[in-house]
Amino acid sequence: xxxSRYFLPLLRDTPKDxxxxxxxxxxxxxxxxxxxxxxxxxxxxxxxxxxxxxxxVREEQNRSGAIEILMPTVQSADLWRESGRYEAxxxxxLRIRDRHDREMLYGPTNEEMVTDIFRSYVRSYKDLPLNxxxxxxxxxxxxRPRFGVMRGREFLMKDAYSFDIDQAAARHAYNRMxxxxxxxxxxxxxxxxxxxxxxxxxxxxxxxEFIVLAATGESEVFCHRDYLDFETPPADxxxxxxxxxxxxxxxxxxxxxATSEMHDAAAFGAVPADSRVSARGIxxxxxxxxxxxxxxxxxxxxxxxxxxxxxxxxGSYGIGPSRLVAALIEAGHDEAGIIWxxxxxxxxxxxxxxxxxxxxxxxxxxxxxxxxLAKGHDALYDxxxxxxxxxxxxxxxxxxxxxxxVGPKGLAEGKVELKRRAGGEREQISxxxxxxxxxxxxx
RNA sequence: CGGAGUGUAGCGCAGUCUGGUAGCGCACUACGUUCGGGACGUAGGGGUCGCAGGUUCAAAUCCUGCCACUCCGACCA
Numbered sequence: 262x263x264x265s266r267y268f269l270p271l272l273r274d275t276p277k278d279x280x281x282x283x284x285x286x287x288x289x290x291x292x293x294x295x296x297x298x299x300x301x302x303x304x305x306x307x308x309x310x311x312x313x314x315x316x317x318v319r320e321e322q323n324r325s326g327a328i329e330i331l332m333p334t335v336q337s338a339d340l341w342r343e344s345g346r347y348e349a350x351x352x353x354x355l356r357i358r359d360r361h362d363r364e365m366l367y368g369p370t371n372e373e374m375v376t377d378i379f380r381s382y383v384r385s386y387k388d389l390p391l392n393x394x395x396x397x398x399x400x401x402x403x404x405r406p407r408f409g410v411m412r413g414r415e416f417l418m419k420d421a422y423s424f425d426i427d428q429a430a431a432r433h434a435y436n437r438m439x440x441x442x443x444x445x446x447x448x449x450x451x452x453x454x455x456x457x458x459x460x461x462x463x464x465x466x467x468x469x470e471f472i473v474l475a476a477t478g479e480s481e482v483f484c485h486r487d488y489l490d491f492e493t494p495p496a497d498x499x500x501x502x503x504x505x506x507x508x509x510x511x512x513x514x515x516x517x518x519a520t521s522e523m524h525d526a527a528a529f530g531a532v533p534a535d536s537r538v539s540a541r542g543i544x545x546x547x548x549x550x551x552x553x554x555x556x557x558x559x560x561x562x563x564x565x566x567x568x569x570x571x572x573x574x575x576g577s578y579g580i581g582p583s584r585l586v587a588a589l590i591e592a593g594h595d596e597a598g599i600i601w602x603x604x605x606x607x608x609x610x611x612x613x614x615x616x617x618x619x620x621x622x623x624x625x626x627x628x629x630x631x632x633x634l635a636k637g638h639d640a641l642y643d644x645x646x647x648x649x650x651x652x653x654x655x656x657x658x659x660x661x662x663x664x665x666x667v668g669p670k671g672l673a674e675g676k677v678e679l680k681r682r683a684g685g686e687r688e689q690i691s692x693x694x695x696x697x698x699x700x701x702x703x704x
Numbered sequence: 705c706g707g708a709g710u711g712u713a714g715c716g717c718a719g720u721c722u723g724g725u726a727g728c729g730c731a732c733u734a735c736g737u738u739c740g741g742g743a744c745g746u747a748g749g750g751g752u753c754g755c756a757g758g759u760u761c762a763a764a765u766c767c768u769g770c771c772a773c774u775c776c777g778a779c780c781a
Contacts (some may be wrong), residue, residue: 270714272714272715272716272731273715273716273730273731273742274715274716274717274729274730274731275715275716276716277710277717277774278710278717278773278774279774280774288715295773297772297773298773298774299773320710352705353779353780370781371781399781401781403780404705404778404780405705405775405778405779406773406777407775411781412781416768416781417781418781419781453723455737460767470781477778480780515743519719544780544781545781546781547781579781580781581778581781583781584781587774587777614708615740616739616740620730646740647739647742648739648741648742648743649741649742650738650740650741650742650743651738651741651742652741652742653740653742654740654742655742657741666740668740670738670740671740678740
């Protein structure tokens with residue numbers, strides 16, 4: 262992308278409403294625009310990041326055996342009356358009437374709807390296990406939205422729903438998703454620790470929140486230090502290996518870890534003092550097993566091996582990609598701007614033309630830029646006729662993992678500068694050598 | 705929903721107490737000089753002062769009502 266033809270509305274002054282660093286940087290980098298309290302437009306740079314997070318989330322969901330669908334944002338109240346939640350959900354649910362005065366709602370979650378889909382088609386235990394997910398906008402009319410997209414009213418959520426014949430099978434579905442979540446957050450460069458959690462209005466009796474430790478986190482959390490060094494399940498994990506996943510989850514839940522609601526001071530006190538971590542955390546994922554809470558009232562049953570109809574055991578599993586954008590910035594930034602993980606960065610590298618209009622510099626940049634595109638990289642080419650300082654500042658702010666700095670001085674010696682955003686390491690190398698650093702990228 | 709604030713140009717702010725032609729910095733436009741870590745000069749453009757009433761010769765400023773947004777608390781992917 263040529264910056265001169267892009268839409269990247271950067272701000273030099275920080276809007277006063279932005280309190281936390283991720284919100285400030287998202288506004289300054291032109292990623293989002295607030296439209297109302299807790300409601301945001303996603304501008305090109307922000308959308309790129311969101312899409313890249315979604316891609317990782319999808320890959321790991323698919324790997325675990327979940328199947329993607331897409332359900333609507335607007336739902337019928339009737340469906341929610343079946344589960345009893347239309348009354349129970351309260352003012353957080355945005356209720357709407359259509360032109361025929363039918364009661365509708367903007368979905369805060371999709372248990373009812375996915376259960377309806379399930380009961381409409383699935384008749385036999387032989388079709389289980391089944392896990393359906395979608396990535397869709399949700400609306401929860403929070404009393405007090407804050408921290409930008411960290412706690413918006415409208416937010417993007419990946420929500421998966423598992424259907425199994427009995428509790429033991431559902432437990433394995435839970436473990437599959439648990440494992441997928443560990444992988445997802447690790448791929449995003451985040452250390453997310455699963456913590457026993459309260460189940461809230463979703464219901465059920467088995468639930469974990471995945472918490473990223475961060476100074477600006479909303480909740481107080483307590484855990485064993487060893488979790489920070491636990492290894493991530495590998496990509497070739499066998500998601501059908503019941504015993505293997507059970508062992509994995511047992512290990513990841515063997516040590517103390519709890520949010521403040523579930524905190525047990527005595528149990529935490531039993532952890533050796535130098536292993537106690539008491540910190541703040543950002544909830545980036547939440548998984549639940551809730552048995553037949555929805556399948557029973559809504560009649561989601563299948564025929565078992567004995568021919569009898571039995572309600573299916575369900576679980577639901579949420580990740581907030583829009584919140585993850587903020588969490589990633591909280592975890593990766595410095596004074597100059599955002600430092601993205603390579604896989605999530607909106608652009609893989611920025612080519613900085615330090616003297617746009619200079620024939621030799623322009624030619625070198627063009628050559629570099631086209632070659633990078635041809636190799637499948639998302640390259641950003643800063644071809645604006647602007648001062649070098651402004652270009653460095655822009656590149657630092659938006660956080661491309663690499664900067665390739667091309668100017669007349671370097672070119673006179675046949676060199677360009679390659680700079681790593683994360684550590685700031687720089688080296689002067691030939692244009693060809695710089696290009697060789699970025700091999701063909703798989704689509 | 706309780707408490708505290710803020711609404712003046714795209715962003716950050718002054719002006720409001722004490723009513724009298726709407727300002728500053730950045731950004732934007734034009735020209736010139738600059739150019740390896742957010743330059744400088746000159747000349748410009750851009751505002752129903754959140755909205756609606758009221759008081760007054762005169763309202764950004766005073767009064768009343770409303771709306772929006774932010775922060776602290778209780779609640780939450």
